[in-house]
Amino acid sequence: MGEYSGWQFHGVDDEAFFEALKAFIDSGFDRSAAVSLRTTRSVFRFLIGNKEIYVKRYFMNTMKHRIQTLFGCNKAQRSCQTASILLAKDVATPRPICLLWRGAQYFSTEYVLVSQGIADSISLRRFVHDHLLCEHPDPRIKRNLIHRFAAFMAHMHQSGIYHGDFTANNILLSPASNPLDFKIYLIDLDAIRSVHRISTRRRVKNLDEIGRNFMDLDKLTLHDRMIFLKYYLHHFCGKKAGVRGLFHTVRKRTRHRLQKNRKNSVG
Ligand SMILES: Nc1ncnc2c1ncn2[C@@H]1O[C@H](COP(=O)(O)OP(=O)(O)OP(=O)(O)O)[C@@H](O)[C@H]1O
Ligand SMILES: [Mg+2]
Structure with a gap:
């Protein structure tokens, strides 16, 4: 050395x-x-x-x-x-x-x-695969994941943290042995930006990514997405008003990105 x-x-x-x-x-x-x-x-x-x-x-x-x-x-x-x-x-x-x-x-x-190292951790991708895409997923695990992620993202955005590479491999959950009580860790930090106040455009981008990357689209119903955004807004600004507007903005971006990805994979 x-x-x-x-x-x-x-x-x-x-x-x-x-x-x-x-x-x-x-x-x-x-x-x-x-x-x-x-x-x-x-x-x-x-x-x-x-x-x-x-x-x-x-x-x-x-x-x-x-x-x-x-x-x-x-x-x-x-x-x-x-x-x-x-x-x-x-x-x-x-x-x-x-x-x-x-x-x-x-x-x-x-x-x-x-x-x-984060002992006894698994990536969010593994967690979703093991607990939500299995034959008989436990609804409590999905609810808990939605609540925890909403609170985590609200705290992240409130602190002015924006992740430019918000993929399920760059998030660790620990301990992996308890799917109902874990802590969320961010890794692969070079794409993270810390700013005084995070813009709505960046918040929408991260919220869209969590929907597309982190949870299998079929497993995350529209109702789940609405609940997720309600919790997010509640933790972010203490209000639930505006959830419909945010829901439509995020959904529009998600549709746009999915169409673009489909076009790219066909082309
Ligand atoms: N401090 C850590 N504690 C526990 N696991 C870790 C830690 N750092 C990295 N890992 C594991 O190593 C994997 C790859 O790490 P990292 O994301 O930093 O590299 P990468 O080259 O960007 O890989 P990828 O493209 O898969 O995200 C992570 O998905 C995670 O499982
Ligand atoms: Mg990585």
Whole structure:
């Protein structure tokens, strides 16, 4: 790990932890620990003692990346900054432990973001698959999911947080062992923006995405959607008035996006 420079965030001053991390990095990142492997980024999971750790490795090799790095806002840097903002605003996300970087081949730079693992967690995609798309879904689980997500999104938007990549893989629920009582965590933070006041257009975009991506369309009836928006508005501004208007705006966007996706997949 010698040639890496870095910052340490979280209060892990455990020598053994950094020794194990160093061994993992020096081994050239054990591919058997990979959760996702892509050309520009990979995610690895490994255990140090009983601590679960996630290591996200980014390769920055374009001019755009170099310019972003100069301004301190490439994806890895932004993810770290965003994690601190989210935690300060009480929006749950894994704690960053350290950010390391080094010059790799030619002009490319490698960044390594090490974060705390969320124990016993599953992605929202898995959760929906396991609990809503099964043969006999429990209606309490769906109701609970709708309520919790409505409250979570209202809190997120009230805090000025907008997620530009709000997919079901980028949301973790923990503990997975209790489908009626879990905490919601945001991961993959580089597409998140924190603003003073979030615009209606951005809120509608996130609300449309939750309907399209997170819950199978057949499993989410119009009534469910209305209930979801009612709860959302109640938590967001303490009122339920305006729910019909919001419902139609979100529905219009959803229809438009579905048509566009269909056209793209046919074409
Ligand atoms: N801190 C964490 N705790 C628990 N699980 C995690 C953590 N970070 C990542 N994961 C798991 O690794 C997966 C991939 O992580 P991440 O979303 O950061 O990478 P990605 O390359 O963008 O993958 P994808 O395109 O599938 O979203 C997540 O869906 C999640 O299951
Ligand atoms: Mg992701």
